[in-house]
Amino acid sequence: MAEWLDEWLRMKARDIEATSIHGYRKSLIHVYDMLGHVRLQDLTEDMVQDCVDRMVAQGRRRSGTPGTRLAVSTVQHAIDRFRQALARAVTRKLIPENPAKFVRVSLVDRKADRRERRREKPWTVTEVQLFIxxxxxxxxxxxxxxxxxxxxxxxxxxxxxxxxxxxxxxxxxxxxxxxxxxxxxxxxxxxxxxxxxxxxxxxxxxxxxxxxxxxxxxxxxxxxxxxxxxxxxxxxxxxxxxxxxxxxxxxxxxxxxxxxxxxxxxxDARHSCLTYLANNGVMDHILAAWAGHTNVGFTKKKYVHPDVEDLRAAAVVWDGFHGGETARS
Missing domain, CATH: 1.10.443.10 (Intergrase catalytic core)
Structure with a gap:
């Protein structure tokens, strides 16, 4: 398995930059450790799922106690890369099917991660303005x-x-x-x-x-x-x-x-900026062009994060709706 991952990364290096290849290799480090010794043709879905579960449970190496829980987002990134590597092996007819195709982080682990892991929110508009x-x-x-x-x-x-x-x-x-x-x-x-x-x-x-x-x-x-x-x-x-x-x-x-x-x-200031533009009526295709993206949906999904104050206008609209109901009754 380790030999195939090395070969796949060499092939990927033809299409992506050195900095990205470094990120790919880093994201696959646990896969190398846990499955690198396995013969590619012997790899099973159960092996891949066990690897994912172990990564979530005890995959952290730095910024904390080794052997503790790894962020679900990190594990998902790793399995996505691994799935791509195995898909290429299928294309090359080295294996008949992709054993990582249906492997996912469990719902229990995803919920636990949301409860336990503190995620720093991007600045609000007020914080950006104070900084400026x-x-x-x-x-x-x-x-x-x-x-x-x-x-x-x-x-x-x-x-x-x-x-x-x-x-x-x-x-x-x-x-x-x-x-x-x-x-x-x-x-x-x-x-x-x-x-x-x-x-x-x-x-x-x-x-x-x-x-x-x-x-x-x-x-x-x-x-x-x-x-x-x-x-x-x-x-x-x-x-x-x-x-x-x-x-x-x-x-x-x-x-x-x-x-x-x-x-x-x-x-993260980039997220705050693009959210502000979206909230102030900048059209989606302009928003994506400003961000340097080709996919408008990607810009909205990854970079536009309305906070509670951004939703205040909706509450005002609800006030009008409820008031109208009261008047009619």
Whole structure:
């Protein structure tokens, strides 16, 4: 089984990027451990189901006590990848059918996971607005605003001044700077073709980028030969590019703490942004294009999360309905 997974990952590497392959291999680590020794042709549905149940019950390796419960979402991600690998084995006629086809995390385990695992919610609109107000004097004000208008952290860190038109007020996302295993910086194209997009700049972001451009010119003059003219928008005082870990964990999280706000992933600001756009009448196809997605349904399902305040308007409508009923009675 381990040999086939290795072969499948080599085949996948032809179609997806190195960072994604790293994620695939990481998600399959428990499968390698539990089923890697099994002969591919001997694998049964019961073996796969037992692997899934064991992963849920005692799969955690880090960020907690080894041998404790693994998040159901992590297990589902792993079994999805494993199912794909076995489907390819069926296509190659190495096995007659996919033994993982009907394997799922049990309903009992899914319910237990929802009860026990605390999920950090994206910021509300109020929290986003408080953060924006609190970072106005921060050196990286403009890059943080870019994150708060729906760009991925890797897109923000990969943005070059050549991609920004400060005359027309637009930016183009053509490359990213991401990290593998939170250690190695990788510069690459956007994740998908839809990720290559031109976005108009909101007025506040436009002005913040103008100020950042001027500030960097002054920093370059002051630093002289010590300055690194990398061309990236997000750089430190000496022009050295900032990576995603530095932007989101070292900088954004520090600011969140100083402002007394919940520390959330900077990526989750993307969810808040797209939810706000959806709640304010932006059409679905525009929402997907802004997010850099090809599938409108995916954008709505994964990124639009109305909270209780977003639902308040529905309560007001119900008041009118109930009032009408009372008047008629």
């Amino acid at each position: 107000k609190g970072i106005q004097d921060d050196r990286l004000h403009a890059p943080l605003l870019l994150s708060l208008m729906g760009l991925r952290p890797a897109e923000v860190c990969g943005l070059r001044w050549s991609d920004v038109d400060l005359t027309l007020g637009t930016l183009e996302t053509v490359s990213t700077r991401t990290m593998v295993a939170n250690k190695t910086v990788v510069e690459k194209d956007t994740k998908t073709e839809a990720g290559e997009r031109v976005l108009p700049l909101p007025q506040g972001v436009w002005e913040a980028l103008r100020k950042l451009r001027a500030r960097q010119a002054a920093e370059k003059l002051a630093a002289g030969e010590a300055y690194t003219d990398s061309g990236f928008v997000v750089v430190d005082e000496l022009g050295v590019p900032v990576n995603t870990r530095q932007l989101r964990e070292q900088h954004a999280h520090r600011l969140m703490g100083e402002l007394g706000l919940r520390k959330v992933r900077l990526y």
